[in-house]
Structures are given as C-alpha cells and as structure tokens.
Amino acid sequence: MQHKYLTVVETPHAKADVPVFKVGDTIIVHQKLLDGQKERIQTFEGDVIARSGRGVQETMTVRRLVQGEGIERIFPIHSPRIARIEIKKAGMVRRAKLYYIRDRVGKATKIKGDVKRQVMLDTAAKLAASEAAKAAAAAAKVETEANPTGESKRAAKRKAKAEATKK
Secondary structure (H helix, E strand, O other), X not given: OOOHXXXXXHHHXXXXXXXXXXXXXXXXXXXEEEEOOEXXXXXXXXXXXXXXXXXXXXXXXXXXXXXXXXXXXXXXXXXXXXXXXXXXEOEOOOOOOOHHHHHOOHHHHOOOEOHHHHHHHHHHHHHHHHHHXXXXXXXXXXXXXXXXXXXXXXXXXXXXHHHHHHO
C-alpha cells in the first residue's frame, strides 16, 4: 500500500499520454537528448523484457540487438526526457520478465505476435493519424486565411521591415 501523501505528491508528475504496453511488445522510445545547445530526439527500438515499479517510479527494460550484441536500456516511463513511446508490435508471452532471452541466439529470441491486440493497436493508430490529419488541415486553413498571399513568414517580415525603413 502506498502512502496517501506520496500519492498526492507524485500524481502531478505522472504522464497522461503513456500507452498501454506489456512485456513482450516491441516499442520505440523517443528520448530527448541535449546536443550542445540544441535538444534532439533519438529513438531506441526494442522488445520490452521487464517492467518494474509503480506510479511515477515505474521503469521498463528494453532490449535490442546491434551487430549481434544485445543492448539493454532501462527507461523511467514518466521521465520528462522521454518524448513519447510508440508500440510497434504486440507480443504474446507467458512470463512477467523475459530475462531468458539474454541467453538465446538467432530465431530463439523471436517473440510470438498477439494478433488480437495488434489489430486494436492498428485501428487506434489509424484513428490517431486521421485526427492528426484533420488538425493539420484545420491549421493550414487558418494559416491561409491569415496569410492569403501565400508567402512565408520570413518573407512577410522582410517585406514589412523594408516598408518600415522606406517611411
């Protein structure tokens, strides 16, 4: 049982957009990295072999193969450094931790797919894509109404600056 005061402190820090994924799923983790002064996003794609903790302290272990060598990373799910998590493929396993995959090589590391959950994920992805397309179309319509000439913002700023210097 978690203490009620801890719950009050932790709930504002929990992310609301975390997808429902299970151990055995193949996911893509988009992580924010500082590259000098800029911030960029780097992806890490692999199979979820473990989840542990609860609430804000929940973590996941993601494993992938790079040039035949297994790489595992532990990501805090609710970290502000995690931009988003995408579920690529739903897997069906009968274990809570898949540490046995570390000892396996080749086809023995394959995880069987969960067809029913994959269909649900695909329909949800299509719905999200159509909603994003509608939002982009609405934004483009607003932009064309605000700027009927079709020139870029930069060109409009230059033009306004040139007119201001002429006066």
